[in-house]
Amino acid sequence: MNQHSLWSQWQLLDSILPTGGFAHSYGLESAMQSRMVNNPEELRSFVVQVLENTGSLLLPFVFCASRSPDAATWVKLDQLLEAMLTNEVSRKASMSQGSALLRVAASVFTEIQLLQDLRQTFFGSKTVSFHHAPIFGLICGLVGFDSETTQRAYMFVTMRDVISAATRLNLIGPLAASVLQHQVSVDAERMVQKWKDRGVEAATQTAPLLDALQGCHAY
Numbered sequence: 001m002n003q004h005s006l007w008s009q010w011q012l013l014d015s016i017l018p019t020g021g022f023a024h025s026y027g028l029e030s031a032m033q034s035r036m037v038n039n040p041e042e043l044r045s046f047v048v049q050v051l052e053n054t055g056s057l058l059l060p061f062v063f064c065a066s067r068s069p070d071a072a073t074w075v076k077l078d079q080l081l082e083a084m085l086t087n088e089v090s091r092k093a094s095m096s097q098g099s100a101l102l103r104v105a106a107s108v109f110t111e112i113q114l115l116q117d118l119r120q121t122f123f124g125s126k127t128v129s130f131h132h133a134p135i136f137g138l139i140c141g142l143v144g145f146d147s148e149t150t151q152r153a154y155m156f157v158t159m160r161d162v163i164s165a166a167t168r169l170n171l172i173g174p175l176a177a178s179v180l181q182h183q184v185s186v187d188a189e190r191m192v193q194k195w196k197d198r199g200v201e202a203a204t205q206t207a208p209l210l211d212a213l214q215g216c217h218a219y
Helices: 003-013 028-033 040-057 059-067 071-084 088-108 113-122 132-143 147-168 174-195 208-215
Strands: none
Touching (some): 028 208, 040 059, 059 071, 071 132
16 A cells, blocks of 8 residues: 555545535434433434444445445445335435545546546436445545455444534534544444444344434424
8 A cells, every 4th residue: 555545545534525424414403303312421322323223234335345346346235225225314315425425536536547437427327326335335445445444434434424413413512522422432443343344135224213213304
């Protein structure tokens, strides 16, 4: 791995990358309105549940895409995830984040020809839905992340985004959010070790209540 690859990897995880990830709260608004999350202590429990569900349901797609970062594998993974996501709100959020990530990555990492090819071939088509997890795994594989680091990075951006949403909703302040992120990193690593390196046939929903809350977001 050369030094330039390291810069690309860091940029991929930088919050300045305009992928729209911070617009996704993973159902936190609904959880607050239903009075299931009322304070920082309950927020921590919510974040851990989000990480658990992300590890069980989405990490297999990240892993498989990073291990085989090619167009054929990505298309199959995207289509399978489209069939598995029955929650309309989270499905649309995944599609929005994924398509934004591919668009930005193709514009930034111009030296990776496959990203240009995917953008030209599939944008505007109905073949794929551009779900976030397979796109993230694919891009991480292309910029040189190993599969375990890719899975850990996906858990990191998930944790970052839900805590950022809590800050926007004034549930927690910026400094307390940073403290919470540091504390929850222990749980995030535990989830990585628990769910890493699994094939998509093992993908499963572990938090049905969280899924229901996300589905209520439109209301």
